[in-house]
Every structure is written in C-alpha cells, then in structure tokens.
Amino acid sequence: MTAERFDPATADSRWQRIWDERQCFRADDASTKPRSFVLEMFPYPSGRIHIGHVRNYTMGDVLARYKRMRGYEVLHPMGWDAFGMPAENAAMEKGVHPGGWTRDNIANMKAQLKRLGFALDWSRELATCEPEYYGHEQSLFLDLYAAGLVYRKESAVNWDPVDMTVLANEQVIDGRGWRSGALVEKRKLSQWFLRITDFADELLEGLSSLDTWPEKVRLMQENWIGKSQGLRAKFHFVDSEDGIEVFTTRPDTLFGASFVAIAADHPFAQGMAANLPELAAFIAECKRGGTTAAELETADKLGFNTGYTVEHPLKKSRHLPVYVANFVLMDYGTGAVFGCPAHDQRDLDFARKYDLPVTRVVAEGDDTASRFDGDEAYSGPGRIVNSEWLDGMTIAEAKAAVIARAQHDGWGTAETQYRLRDWGVSRQRYWGTPIPFIHCEICGIVPVPKKQLPVVLPEDVSFDVPGNPLLRHPTWKHVDCPQCGKPATRETDTLDTFVDSSWYFLRFASQPADRPFDPEEIKRWLPVEQYIGGIEHAILHLLYARFWTRALARIGKIDVKEPFASLFTQGMVTHETYSRIDSANGQPVFFSPQEVERGGEAATLKVDGAPVEIGRVIKMSKSKKNVVDPDEIVATYGADAIRWFMLSDSPPERDLPWSEAGIEGCARFVQRQWRLFGQYDAHASGEDKALDRKRDQTVHAVAQDIESLGFNKAVARIYELTSATEKAAPSASRSAAIKALLLLVAPMMPHLAEEAFARFGEGLAAEALWPAVDPALLVDDEVTVAVQVKGKLRDTLTVAKGMPKDELEKLALASDKVQRAIDGAEVKKVIVVPDRLVNIVA
RNA sequence: GCGGACGUGGCGGAAUGGUAGACGCAGGGGACUUAAAAUCCCUUGAGCUUGCUCGUGCGGGUUCGAGUCCCGCCGUCCGUACCA
Numbered sequence: 001m002t003a004e005r006f007d008p009a010t011a012d013s014r015w016q017r018i019w020d021e022r023q024c025f026r027a028d029d030a031s032t033k034p035r036s037f038v039l040e041m042f043p044y045p046s047g048r049i050h051i052g053h054v055r056n057y058t059m060g061d062v063l064a065r066y067k068r069m070r071g072y073e074v075l076h077p078m079g080w081d082a083f084g085m086p087a088e089n090a091a092m093e094k095g096v097h098p099g100g101w102t103r104d105n106i107a108n109m110k111a112q113l114k115r116l117g118f119a120l121d122w123s124r125e126l127a128t129c130e131p132e133y134y135g136h137e138q139s140l141f142l143d144l145y146a147a148g149l150v151y152r153k154e155s156a157v158n159w160d161p162v163d164m165t166v167l168a169n170e171q172v173i174d175g176r177g178w179r180s181g182a183l184v185e186k187r188k189l190s191q192w193f194l195r196i197t198d199f200a201d202e203l204l205e206g207l208s209s210l211d212t213w214p215e216k217v218r219l220m221q222e223n224w225i226g227k228s229q230g231l232r233a234k235f236h237f238v239d240s241e242d243g244i245e246v247f248t249t250r251p252d253t254l255f256g257a258s259f260v261a262i263a264a265d266h267p268f269a270q271g272m273a274a275n276l277p278e279l280a281a282f283i284a285e286c287k288r289g290g291t292t293a294a295e296l297e298t299a300d301k302l303g304f305n306t307g308y309t310v311e312h313p314l315k316k317s318r319h320l321p322v323y324v325a326n327f328v329l330m331d332y333g334t335g336a337v338f339g340c341p342a343h344d345q346r347d348l349d350f351a352r353k354y355d356l357p358v359t360r361v362v363a364e365g366d367d368t369a370s371r372f373d374g375d376e377a378y379s380g381p382g383r384i385v386n387s388e389w390l391d392g393m394t395i396a397e398a399k400a401a402v403i404a405r406a407q408h409d410g411w412g413t414a415e416t417q418y419r420l421r422d423w424g425v426s427r428q429r430y431w432g433t434p435i436p437f438i439h440c441e442i443c444g445i446v447p448v449p450k451k452q453l454p455v456v457l458p459e460d461v462s463f464d465v466p467g468n469p470l471l472r473h474p475t476w477k478h479v480d481c482p483q484c485g486k487p488a489t490r491e492t493d494t495l496d497t498f499v500d501s502s503w504y505f506l507r508f509a510s511q512p513a514d515r516p517f518d519p520e521e522i523k524r525w526l527p528v529e530q531y532i533g534g535i536e537h538a539i540l541h542l543l544y545a546r547f548w549t550r551a552l553a554r555i556g557k558i559d560v561k562e563p564f565a566s567l568f569t570q571g572m573v574t575h576e577t578y579s580r581i582d583s584a585n586g587q588p589v590f591f592s593p594q595e596v597e598r599g600g601e602a603a604t605l606k607v608d609g610a611p612v613e614i615g616r617v618i619k620m621s622k623s624k625k626n627v628v629d630p631d632e633i634v635a636t637y638g639a640d641a642i643r644w645f646m647l648s649d650s651p652p653e654r655d656l657p658w659s660e661a662g663i664e665g666c667a668r669f670v671q672r673q674w675r676l677f678g679q680y681d682a683h684a685s686g687e688d689k690a691l692d693r694k695r696d697q698t699v700h701a702v703a704q705d706i707e708s709l710g711f712n713k714a715v716a717r718i719y720e721l722t723s724a725t726e727k728a729a730p731s732a733s734r735s736a737a738i739k740a741l742l743l744l745v746a747p748m749m750p751h752l753a754e755e756a757f758a759r760f761g762e763g764l765a766a767e768a769l770w771p772a773v774d775p776a777l778l779v780d781d782e783v784t785v786a787v788q789v790k791g792k793l794r795d796t797l798t799v800a801k802g803m804p805k806d807e808l809e810k811l812a813l814a815s816d817k818v819q820r821a822i823d824g825a826e827v828k829k830v831i832v833v834p835d836r837l838v839n840i841v842a
Numbered sequence: 843g844c845g846g847a848c849g850u851g852g853c854g855g856a857a858u859g860g861u862a863g864a865c866g867c868a869g870g871g872g873a874c875u876u877a878a879a880a881u882c883c884c885u886u887g888a889g890c891u892u893g894c895u896c897g898u899g900c901g902g903g904u905u906c907g908a909g910u911c912c913c914g915c916c917g918u919c920c921g922u923a924c925c926a
Contacts, residue, residue, distance in 0.1 A: 005880095044926050084926065157924070168924040216846055220921075223845050293922045297843035327843095346843080420923090427924065497926070535920060538846080543923095572920095617853095619919090649854045649866060653847095655919085657854065665867060671880090712855070716865035723865095786861040791907040793861050831906050837860045841906050 006674035006752055008638020015754045016117055024766045025064075025119040029521060031073035037525050038064040039505055039564075041533030041541075042079045045105040045127075046086060049112040051573045051620060052534070054630045055656060058646040058748075059570060059709060060532050061118045065747035066706045067529075068119070069770040075525055077508040078113065078120045080106050082129035083432045083497045085168060091463040098431040099459060102129055112631055117639045117750050119766070124508050128500035133507065134433040135454025136516035137499065140552065142436055142447050147555045149195045152445070155424050158290050159187035163466040166428040172290045179466070186287045188265075191426035192435055192493065196547045200225055200418040203546055212566040214653070217538045224539050226419025231403050232334065233412030235260055235310035238319055244268060244310060247333030247417055251406070252398035255387035256340040256361035258351060260310055261303065261325035263335040269324045272306055279304055279324065286326045301350045302326045313411045314388075314402075325350065331421050341377065348377040361387050362395065423544065425496040430461055430469045432494030440481035440488040449482050455490070468492060501541055502548035505531075505563055522558050531564040532709075535653075538569060568709050571655040573646075575626040577615035578603055588613075590625040598660060617657050628658055640749035641667040647711040647748055669719075670752055673745060676726060677756035680738045688733035694724050695737045696777040702744050703770065711748075718744055740771045787812045788839040789821040797838075805832040812838040 019025065040060040043053050057078075064076035080102075087098035094101075106127060113120070126133050144150050158167040160177035166189075171178045196203075204225045207218045231251040236243035244260055262269055264286035273280040282304040289295055303323040312318035320338070327346055328337055341351035341358040351358050358372045363382040370386040372378075384390045384398045393401060406412030426435070434455040436448040448455055458476045461469035470476060470492040481488035503516070505528055510521035533541075542564070549563040578596045579588040591612055597604050603614050620627045633642045644666040650656040698721040705714035718741065725737040739760070746753035746765040757765040780801060785808060787795040795817040799808065809830050812818055822842045829841040 041926095046926090081926070086925085166924080169922095170925045172924095214847095220846050224922085226845095291924080294843070297922090299843090423923080429924090496924070498923095501926085534926095535847085536926080537921095539921060540923065541926085616918095651855075654855090655848095659853085659867075661867060662854080668880090669866090675881090712865085716856075719865055784861080788860080788907075791860090791905095796861065829906065831860090833860060837907090839860075839906055 005671060006638075006755060008640060008670075008751060009635075011755045012115065012117060012634075012639050012751045015751050016114060018754075018764070019117075019119070019766060022764070023123075024764070025068075025074075025076060025121050026123055027075040027077075027121045028073055029524070033071060033073040035075065035525060036064075036067040036072040036530075037075045037505075037509065037528045038067065039077070039508070039528045039531050041531070041537065042081050042501070042504060043109065044081045044084055044086070045102055045109055047105045047108065049109050049116075049630050051628055051630050051658065054116060054642060055573055055646045055652075056532060056534070056570055057113065057116070057118055058643045059568070059652055059711065060530070061120075061643075062647065062706060062711065062747040063530055063532075063709070065119050065750065065766070066703075066770070068766070069743070069747065069768060071769065074119075075124075075509065076118075076120055077124040078118070078122065079124075079126040079504060079508065080109075080128065081497065081501050081504075082106065082127040083134075083494075083500055085170075085429070085431070087431045088429060088463065095463075097459070097461075099129065099457075102127075102431075115631070115634050115639060116643065119750070124511065126504065126507055126511070128433075128497070128504065129431070131454040131456050132513075133504075134500070135456075136507070137433050137495070137503070138436040138448070138453050138455060139450055140503065140516055140557070141495070141499075142450060142453075143555055143557065144194065144551055145447060147551075149198065149551055149555075151193055151195065152190055153193055153422075154188045155191045155193075156186040156188055156291050157191075157428070158184045160184060160466075165466040165468075169290065169292050172292075175289055175295075183288065184290050186289070186291055189426070189428075191424050192491075192495075194423040194425055194547070194551075196423045196544075197418060197420055199547055199550050200227065200420050202550055203420075203543065206546065206550070206562055210562060210564075210567070213564075214567065214569055217535075217542065217567060217569060220538050221543055224420065224543065226417075228417050228419075230333075230415055230417055231399075231406060231412050232415040233313055233338075233406055235313060235320065235338065236411075238309050238311055244322065244336050245334045246336045246338050247415065248338060249417070250340065250343065250399070251402035251412075252384060252390070252393075252395045253340040253343050253361050254312075254314055254338070254402055255390065256342050256359045257312060257320060257338040258341060258357040258359065259321050259323055259339040259354075261323045261328050261337055261339055261350070263328040263330040264324055264326060265330045266324070266328075266335045268322075269306075272308070276306075279306065282324060286324075296327070296329070299326060301346065301353060303350060303354055305354070313406065313409075321356075323350075323354070332419065333417055342372040343377055343379055345377040345379070348375065359386060361385060361390075423496075423547075425499055426493040427496055428468045428471075428492075429494055430457070430463075432497060433500060434470075435491045435493050435495055437491040438479060438481060438488050439491065440484065440486065442486055443481055443483040443488075446481055446483050446488070452482070470494070498541060498544050499548075502544045503552070505545070506549075506552075506558065517558075519558050522560060526558075526560045527563055527565040530566045530568065530709075532568045532570060534572070535569040542567070568652070570652050571650065572619045573658055574617045574655045575620050575628065575658045576617045577624045577626045578605075578612045579615055580605075580612055590623075592625040593628060593660070617655075619655075620658070633663060637663055637667040638670065638751070640670050640752045644669060644715070644749055648715045649712055651712050652709055670749060673722065673741070673749070673752060674756065676722065676738060677742055677752075678759075679730075679734075680742075680756075680760065681730065681735050682760070684730050684732050684735045686731035686733070688728055688731045691724060691728050691731075691733045691737050692774075693777045693780070694721060695733075695740050696773040699740055699744065699771050699773050700778055706747070714744075715748075743768055743771050783835045785812075785835065786837040787815060787818055788837065789818060790841055791839060792821075794818050794821045801835055803834070805834060808832050808834070808838055812840065 038060050040056050064074050068074045082102050087102050090101045091098045158172050160167050160180050162180035162182035172184050228249045230249040232247050234243040234245050264283045303325045306322045308322040309319040339347035341348040342360045359370050360372045363385045364378045368385040384393045390398045403414045436455045438446045440446050477490040506517045509525035510517040545563050552558050553561050578591040582589045597606050604611050645663050698717050701717050702714045728734045753765040783801045785797045795815045825842040827842050831839040
C-alpha cells in the first residue's frame with residue numbers, strides 16, 4: 001500500500017543521504033566504460049544560489065543522470081569561481097574579510113545545491129581562491145612566460161583621481177567613480193599581458209570544428225577576433241622622408257581620402273605635443289572618460305588639426321591635413337587611419353564637423369556624382385568612380401589593384417589585421433591570484449622560482465582606505481631577489497579572474513597535489529562532452545578558455561586543443577516586477593513577490609491591500625526585488641517540483657518566466673506521477689498494443705530530446721504518455737508504461753523516482769538503465785494526410801502508411817469537401833507528398 | 843557606435859518549406875463533497891451567416907504551398923575586452 005502523497009520534506013534528504021553514502025555519482029578514473037564529462041559553468045560564490053544557477057545545474061544534471069543510465073562513466077563536478085570584486089566590496093561595506101566571507105558563502109551555497117539533489121562528484125570540489133588551486137595557476141603562468149606568451153606593456157585603466165584608485169568598468173557610472181563621484185580619467189600603467197593574438201588564426205579556424213556549438217556563439221567569436229585583410233600604407237609628410245603609417249581595410253576608397261587621423265597616444269601626437277601646448281591640452285582632453293568600447297564609440301568625435309600635412313600616396317600633389325582624433329585607437333592597426341568620409345560613418349561625422357571635403361568614390365546605384373550629400377555614409381556595394389585608373393572596378397578589384405600598386409611602388413604592403421587584442425590580465429586588487437613575479441632594481445623582472453610557489457595572499461589586510469591592500473601591506477611585498485639576493489619587491493597586481501576560469505575544467509579531470517594536472521588523465525576525460533552556461537559568456541570566458549587550452553597544448557602540457565566539444569547557452573530566469581511610485585521623489589519603489597498578492601489581472605500589496613503596478617517581465621535582480629529564493633521553493637514544494645519547472649515550457653536557450661502558478665502546477669504533477677506510479681502492478685496481464693507503441697515512441701523521443709537538450713519537448717511528451725497511461729485499463733502494457741515513465745522522469749525528478757522505484761524492489765533508480773525500445777513499435781501503420789485546394793486545408797484522410805501517390809490523389813479528388821472547394825473548376829496540377837499531403841491546384 | 847539573437851492565443855510555447863496553436867499555465871462550465879481542498883470530465887485564437895473568412899511584429903518578394911527562405915523596417919534583449 002502506497003502513501004497517498006509524496007512527501008518531499010522527508011524523502012528528498014533521505015535519498016540525498018543514500019546517494020552520498022553509496023557514492024553514486026563519484027567518477028571512477030579507472031572505469032572501462034565509455035566516458036562523458038558533463039560540465040556547467042561554476043558559480044561565483046555570491047552568498048545564495050540564484051534561480052538561474054538552479055536552471056543551469058538542473059539541465060546539466062538531467063544530462064549527467066541520463067548519460068549514466070545509458071551506461072557511461074560520467075564526470076559531473078562542481079566548484080567555485082571564488083576570486084573577484086564582490087568579496088572586496090563586502091569587506092569595505094561590512095568590515096568582513098574577503099576570504100572569510102567567500103568561504104562562508106561557499107558553505108551555504110554547497111548546502112543549497114545538495115538540497116536540490118544534483119548528481120555531483122563532490123570529491124573533486126575546488127575553489128579558485130585556495131592556494132591548492134591558484135598555486136598551480138601561478139606555475140602554469142610561469143610556464144607560459146617561459147614560452148614567451150606573457151609580457152608587459154603599458155595600457156590604460158579607469159582612474160579615480162579622488163580615491164586615487166583604479167576602477168573596474170562596472171564601477172564607472174556615467175563617467176564618474178561610483179564612490180567618489182569624481183570624473184574618471186584614463187591612466188597608463190605597466191601591466192601583464194597574455195599573447196592571445198598569437199593564437200588568433202588558430203582560434204578562428206578552430207571554430208569550424210565546433211559544429212555542435214550554437215551558430216550565434218561561433219559568429220560572435222569570429223567577429224570578435226575580426227580578421228581582416230587590408231593595406232598598411234605610408235603617407236609621407238610633405239617634402240619629407242618621414243611619414244605616418246596607416247592601416248585600412250578599404251584601400252579601394254583611397255582616392256576619396258580627405259584627411260589623416262592619428263590616436264591621441266600615437267608617438268607623433270606625443271612628439272608634436274611637446275612643442276604645441278594646445279595639442280597637449282587636446283590630448284589631455286582625450287584622457288577624459290572611461291575605457292569601454294561603447295563609451296569610446298559613442299563619444300562625440302573630437303579632432304585637433306596639427307597643421308601638418310601629408311602627401312596622398314597615389315597623387316603626391318594632393319595634400320591631406322593630419323588630425324589627432326579621439327575615435328582612433330592606438331590598440332588597433334597602426335593607430336592611424338585615412339579618412340574617406342563618403343563611405344565610413346565615423347569619418348563622415350568627423351568631416352562634417354570639421355568641414356572637410358567629402359568625395360564619392362563608390363557608385364550608389366546610378367549615383368556616380370563626386371558630390372556627396374547627407375549625413376549617412378554609403379558602405380554598400382558598387383563600382384568605383386571618381387578615382388582615375390580605378391574607375392569601373394568592383395570594390396574587390398580595386399582593393400587588389402591599390403595593394404598591388406602600393407607594393408610595386410614601395411609605399412605599402414598587404415597586411416592581415418585582427419580586431420582581437422592581447423589579453424591584459426593585471427588587476428590592481430587584493431582578492432585574486434598573486435602574479436608570481438619579483439621586481440628587482442638590478443635584475444629587472446624575475447619570476448618566482450617554482451619551488452617557492454604558491455605565492456600566498458596575506459590574510460592580514462585592511463580595507464579602510466581605497467586602493468590595493470597588497471600595495472600598503474607592511475611586509476608582504478618585501479622579498480629578496482631570487483637571482484641576486486638583494487632586497488626587491490613582489491608584484492602586487494593580481495590576475496584577472498577570467499584566468500582562474502580558463503583551466504578549471506582540467507583540474508576537475510585530474511588533481512594531483514604536486515602539479516596542475518596529469519596529462520594522461522586529461523586525455524581520458526577531455527574534451528568536455530557538454531558544457532552549459534549563460535550566453536553572457538559567449539565571447540570572453542569561452543574564448544579565454546579555448547586560448548588557455550591551446551596555449552597549454554602548444555607548450556606540450558596537454559594533448560587537447562578544444563576544451564568543450566559541445567556548448568549550450570541557456571536563457572535567464574525572469575519575473576514580473578511590482579512597484580509603486582513614491583510620491584515624495586517620483587521614483588518607483590519595488591516590492592518582492594512575497595509581499596504581493598497576485599490576482600488574475602491585478603496585484604495588491606499584502607500589508608495594505610492596495611494595488612501595485614505590474615511591470616515588465618525582466619531578469620531577476622536584487623534592485624528590482626523580482627527575485628525568488630530557491631531554498632524557499634524547495635522548502636515549500638520540494639526539489640523535484642522546482643527542477644521540473646526549470647525544464648518545462650520555455651525552450652532552454654530562451655528566458656524562463658517564473659510564476660507562482662507554474663511552480664504549483666509542477667508540484668501537482670509530482671503528486672499525479674506519484675499516484676500513477678502507485679498503480680504499478682508487476683503481475684498484471686493483458687496487452688495494449690496502442691499503449692506499447694506510445695510508450696516506446698515516447699522513450700525514444702525523450703532520449704533524443706534530452707540529448708539535444710530540448711527539455712521542454714521531453715516534458716510535453718512525458719505529459720502525453722502520462723495522460724495516455726492514466727486512461728488505459730490495467731494490463732501488463734500499462735504496468736510497463738508506468739515503469740518506463742518512472743525511468744524517463746528519473747533524471748528530472750530523481751527523489752520522486754527513487755521513492756517510487758524503491759517499492760518495485762529493483763534497486764536504485766540512480767543506478768537503473770534507460771528503458772529499451774522495440775524498433776518495430778516506433779513506426780505507425782496509419783498516417784493522416786492533409787488535403788489542400790490551392791494551399792488551403794479542405795479535408796484530411798487517414799490512410800495506410802506508404803500509400804502510393806496515384807491512390808492518394810484519387811482518394812483526395814473523391815472527397816466531397818474537395819469537390820465543393822474546387823467548385824467545378826479545371827484541376828491544373830496535383831502535388832502529392834506521400835504520407836503527408838495532397839495539394840490540388842484548380 | 844559595433845557585433846549577435848529574439849518577436850506565434852490571456853501567458854510560456856509546439857510545428858524536416860506541407861493540417862498553425864502539440865504540451866503546460868491561466869480562464870469558463872460541470873462532477874464528487876455538508877463545505878473547502880484535492881481529484882476527475884468538458885471547453886477556450888478572432889470574426890461572422892456553423893462552414894466559411896481572417897490570423898505567427900510591420901511592408902514587400904520567392905513558391906503549388908511560408909511561422910519557417912530572401913529583401914527592407916520596427917521593437918526588445920545580450921555582449922562590447924577591469925562584473926562574473
């Protein structure tokens with residue numbers, strides 16, 4: 001006799017304990033089974049598990065459990081991306097130590113994850129903030145340095161002149177420091193860089209092998225790398241051997257050039273500024289503002305006419321003015337461009353502002369006039385015009401012709417450029433991996449000897465003043481130079497946290513104490529079969545992880561080139577917002593879902609019963625208070641209900657709107673399944689062919705859906721089979737369908753499945769195999785064929801599968817409905833798609 | 843600014859170029875009950891003349907046939923190199 005209701009409050013933790021005790025989800029390195037490495041992006045330990053994490057890890061969990069049922073040895077690990085700014089912010093705001101804060105958060109979040117019943121191998125847990133992890137990272141960083149892939153150069157940061165500290169882009173709000181409110185400026189610092197540009201071509205070409213990655217992610221990475229063929233050309237100063245080298249991807253428009261613009265930090269600009277105070281002032285002006293691309297690109301186009309002119313390389317008599325301009329980036333190309341305003345929007349904006357000539361050199365349709373009106377540049381296709389010997393060529397022909405001429409005459413060369421820049425990894429912050437170098441006045445930059453690793457962060461630091469505590473720590477940075485033994489100082493910058501997440505998957509697969517990993521073990525587990533995480537990581541994290549893997553392969557540390565064989569980017573969890581306008585200041589005040597009573601069309605505040613405004617459905621965020629706490633949901637409805645919700649309805653790559661009604665529906669479905677599982681009768685007899693067919697078709701389709709991560713479709717099919725099974729009369733077939741259903745939902749609702757399966761006396765559902773299907777049952781013997789007249793549906797026919805075309809046509813024409821629709825007109829054509837449709841064109 | 847995606851009933855969505863709206867939620871009606879909860883059954887795109895018309899953000903196009911392919915718009919979201 002089964003209990004009437006499934007009680008997650010007692011069952012969830014009981015099964016979680018049993019899985020733990022039996023070490024059900026421990027990955028066996030020595031296993032002879034085929035292997036599967038399922039990985040979700042590890043979380044930042046912010047304090048509480050966010051519902052977005054639940055969605056991410058539920059998807060991975062279903063796949064991991066499913067793979068196990070299909071006979072794979074599964075590696076499904078979890079860890080913590082534990083360095084980063086929020087810990088330092090907490091230290092400043094609450095006076096807690098970043099380490100203590102982070103480790104407490106990890107303990108809390110780990111307990112939360114356990115309550116959700118994820119099939120994780122906790123024996124491999126790691127946190128990037130522990131020396132046992134980052135010490136190995138320092139060692140790998142030194143290896144990359146030895147291979148010439150690490151170097152130092154100057155680079156700009158956001159500088160807060162009041163707090164005298166470097167700001168992250170996130171800490172710059174409307175051009176001002178978030179704490180001081182001071183106008184932010186750019187400041188140059190000497191920083192550490194990784195030579196990712198050495199891998200630009202490899203990373204680009206590697207994308208084509210990642211055919212199970214989303215097309216959009218590959219495209220975004222391709223555009224980010226931004227390979228372009230162009231011309232590097234020298235524009236000589238008038239009557240001088242000196243000149244300015246520019247890079248252009250549009251050499252075809254060279255005759256349309258009307259000015260040359262160089263970056264504010266271009267050596268020529270810097271040199272001229274020494275004798276030209278107005279230019280020095282302009283360059284200082286360019287230092288205002290932050291360093292983000294969006295900010296640089298949308299800033300007003302500003303220029304300074306240096307008074308110098310250069311010769312047009314194709315027509316020495318034409319002289320072009322040289323401007324210093326804020327929209328030219330020293331980091332890209334040569335830090336100098338020629339402006340062709342008619343065919344580049346930025347150049348046009350600039351030309352209109354400074355009243356420079358605008359000449360059309362690419363025909364726009366029939367328009368070949370050299371005069372160019374309006375404020376919209378033309379960047380489309382067309383023949384070259386107003387360009388002497390280039391006239392009449394296509395853009396591609398003209399590009400080749402100009403490059404050929406430049407090479408022949410010696411003023412330019414064909415060049416491949418990348419938009420991708422080297423990766424600056426220095427951060428002027430405490431809570432990160434110390435960069436293992438020592439600055440010695442005599443020996444220069446000296447790597448920390450490997451036997452002195454890890455370089456451990458000091459614990460005794462203070463956050464009472466802004467800036468990097470490592471810099472003002474009384475003793476930590478003072479060391480003797482490993483080379484000459486004289487007093488020297490440690491590097492006080494720490495590594496970008498993206499470095500920590502660029503190799504953690506390797507450490508999951510293999511974690512010896514004395515080295516970062518064992519290459520043989522890496523070979524057995526990598527690449528990750530399925531990686532799942534947010535689309536926000538489409539470019540940076542995923543590109544950096546690909547780069548580290550290739551860099552480590554290049555220096556012979558591992559034998560894998562691409563870390564993630566398959567990638568899936570899931571959508572966010574969203575929720576509507578509730579607010580009222582505060583009459584005092586006109587600003588909205590937000591309320592959490594717990595404070596609000598939600599009716600059909602309206603919502604009221606529980607405390608006063610008066611209405612609140614229902615806002616748009618947006619990403620859950622603390623500031624909008626539209627968050628729900630996974631822990632509370634688990635306590636109210638159980639882990640399986642929230643897991644089921646995460647998989648239902650929305651396709652996993654799209655946003656999932658949270659709703660109270662939805663989670664209640666899921667909790668009801670858990671009970672509905674429980675009642676059905678309770679009706680299992682191992683001794684029932686009798687056959688139900690239709691149900692057998694439905695069962696095997698569902699098992700087959702759900703397997704395919706899980707493998708392609710189409711969880712919402714799998715869920716819909718499970719609903720259908722559930723309804724069909726409930727309606728069926730008792731039979732052996734019905735019992736088989738119930739058992740199959742139980743195993744289908746086992747990866748999704750594992751606690752319910754265990755509780756029910758225990759009564760079958762066949763061991764643990766977590767160790768059960770996926771139900772087998774009879775291929776003969778997968779094909780239907782009857783099909784429904786649509787009958788259209790001129791593309792509009794008029795009738796349907798139920799016929800034997802595989803009926804020949806001419807018979808289908810005859811049957812379709814015999815239909816009353818079809819004859820009425822034809823209405824005596826002549827039948828001109830009949831299209832027959834066997835087993836699907838007949839379309840009559842009359 | 844640049845790069846990428848998305849847009850289908852009241853809502854989330856389904857649909858190898860071939861019957862638009864599977865499945866779920868919400869709503870309406872009913873059964874059971876002293877009552878409620880739970881459960882079960884029926885019903886639900888719009889319009890009208892009840893067997894027809896219109897319907898997949900907007901405007902064009904290709905096709906026997908378009909939610910799906912092409913061109914041009916509009917709107918929303920994500921990334922933009924120091925948030926993770």
